Amino acid sequence: MQAQVDIPVAERTCIVTRQVCDPGALIRFARSPDGIAVPDIRCKLPGRGAWISLRRPHVETAVEKNLFSRAFKQQTTAPADLADQVDKLLADQALGYLSLAAKAGELVRGFDKVEAVLLKDKADVLIAARDGSSDGRNKLKAKLKGDGRTAELVEVFACDELGLALGRTNVIHAALTKGGLAKKFVASARRLETYRFLQDDERKFEERA
Numbered sequence: 001m002q003a004q005v006d007i008p009v010a011e012r013t014c015i016v017t018r019q020v021c022d023p024g025a026l027i028r029f030a031r032s033p034d035g036i037a038v039p040d041i042r043c044k045l046p047g048r049g050a051w052i053s054l055r056r057p058h059v060e061t062a063v064e065k066n067l068f069s070r071a072f073k074q075q076t077t078a079p080a081d082l083a084d085q086v087d088k089l090l091a092d093q094a095l096g097y098l099s100l101a102a103k104a105g106e107l108v109r110g111f112d113k114v115e116a117v118l119l120k121d122k123a124d125v126l127i128a129a130r131d132g133s134s135d136g137r138n139k140l141k142a143k144l145k146g147d148g149r150t151a152e153l154v155e156v157f158a159c160d161e162l163g164l165a166l167g168r169t170n171v172i173h174a175a176l177t178k179g180g181l182a183k184k185f186v187a188s189a190r191r192l193e194t195y196r197f198l199q200d201d202e203r204k205f206e207e208r209a
Contacts, residue, residue, distance in 0.1 A: 012051040015071045016058040026051040027059070027086060027195075029068065037068040037078040041089045048072060054194045059083040090195055094188035095157070095165035097181050098127075098174075102166055106179040109166065111136055114175045118143040123151045123175040124182035129159040132172035140173060151175070152186050156193040 011020050012028075029037050029052065030045035040049065050071035052058050060083045062068060068076040079085065101107045108117055117123045118140065126144060128137040137155075144151055162171035176182040 012049075014053045014058065015050050015067050016052055016061050019053070021051075021053065023051070024191075025054050025194075027054055029071075031068070031072045031074075031076050035074070035076055037072075037076050037082065039082070039086045039089050041086075041093055054191060056083050056087065056195055059086055087192070087195065090188070090192040091157070091161060094185055094192055095161065097185040097188060098162075098176075099165050101176050101179065101181040101185065104179065104181065106177050106181055107166075107174055108177065109168070109171055109174040111140070111173050114140060114173045115143065117175050117177060118151065121151075122177050124178050125152045125154055125176040125186055127154045127157070127162065127174040127176070129157060129162055129172045130155050131158050136173065152182075154186065154189045154193075156189055156196060 010023070012023055012026055013020050014026060023043070028040040028043045028045075029050045030040045030047055031050075032038050037050070038045065043049075050068055052062055063078040063080065063082050066078065068078050098107070108114055114123070114126065118126065126140060128140065141153060144153060159170060159172055162174065163169050166174070176185060
């Protein structure tokens, strides 16, 4: 499934690595009127933008080295918790789509219901809490391999994050049935996954079985 994110298409340069990248691999920051660097996850804020690779360590480096002042060509303050702010905003964006899908009747949860839609090939996305039981998670992941099924797998969220978004407790397994919100959710979840886990050789996201 080819997911799209509503962001500009022109290439931009990361202020940390100086590499030129597609905006889909970057995070945009804007400068507030009071001179503070603000994450612009949806690329909607006005004014000059500063771009950083979609990696938490790179955001931390920009804060530590005060790279925003150079990027905006004027004194700019970067909050110490800026990397955490970015993480929350990326997560909130993805989980917002998940919540909308649930309200639209495009989500099922619970092992048995998720297994049923997978077997019927009626799921676009399998969602497994990263801190849930590996036994149940692996059983459902195995269903993705059969009969040419093409559902995406998302394991970036913890159980409490899923529960908060869905207004439930102990959400371990869920699936998005075929619908437009599934594409938006996956696109946003992949960005968060990259930001959180694809940081360096020692901390890569677990390879999908």
